[in-house]
Amino acid sequence: MNAPFLKVEGLAKRFPGPRGKDGLTVFENVHFGIEKGEFVCIIGHSGCGKTTILNVLAGLDEASDGVVIMDGKEVRGPSLDRGVVFQGHALLPWLSTLKNVEFGVRSRYPDWTRHQIEAHSTKYLEMVGLGHALHKKPAELSGGMKQRVGIARAFAIEPKMLLLDEPFGALDALTRGTIQDELLKIVLATAQTVFMITHDVDEAILLADKIVLMSNGPLARIAEIVEVTLPRERSRTTMHHDPQFYRIRNHLVDFLVNRSKAFAEEAGAEGCDPRHPPVVRPGLAAPSAEIVALPAGQPAQTHVTKASA
């Protein structure tokens, strides 16, 4: 089988303890893959190491063990091949909305003419509903608008991989919903490969092709990979009419509430191989040849297949 576009192998993060005391192993034995054009969300309780993993993928942090291979090359530092959007919007306050986006586009495409850079940047700002605010400065924008500029800037750079660290965490529910819709549209239009951290189960189901579930830290690892088996064209306003939405949602909530803490013992008991975290499709039958295990406490309807990481 071909290697995935992004391959994470045996990642671990350890912090030494003070003066010979035991250190902290935040996570270890983390393996997963992301295919080109896939949208992958990662969910897990606070402190399990999601941001650390995202920073390692971005090349902004170093793992204690393991490697990240993207498009056949090891990730060893930051690069324009990987765009990152954090919760805070990090815009240059003295530049307009348009100039903020153009700044990134110019670094990515230094040979482009001024006109090309402006047209490209405008296109992405229009995709996030900011066509009317091209010449406003960040101080004149609401928090949601600023975050949209950050998203437009990240997509406009057309990185090989986009990394989003809870980009909507600081927004009110209404604004968050609107921007989720815009993100959904822009992802469908661009087929951008995305890795995103979220604490919001509904947001993950709306946006993701796959959801990586992490067990609690310390010694966190990947417990499962949940396939979001809803049609790719989803809508926030109609998704909840589909019974499959609730099967996936219940599975995720059950993991977070009941299973994430006990996973380490369960995984040991089931003999799960961390190189191949179970792939589950809540509510759907898997091809019988692929069924390998049903971890304890899992809803009976959920079938588990072997990951191709």
Ligand SMILES: Nc1ncnc2c1ncn2[C@@H]1O[C@H](COP(=O)(O)OP(=O)(O)OP(=O)(O)O)[C@@H](O)[C@H]1O
């Ligand atoms: N320099 C450090 N020294 C010791 N421990 C650290 C250091 N930096 C981070 N940690 C620990 O690493 C763990 C993982 O942090 P990380 O921010 O990656 O978790 P997270 O899953 O993203 O959490 P959250 O959901 O709250 O953002 C935390 O327990 C944190 O306390």
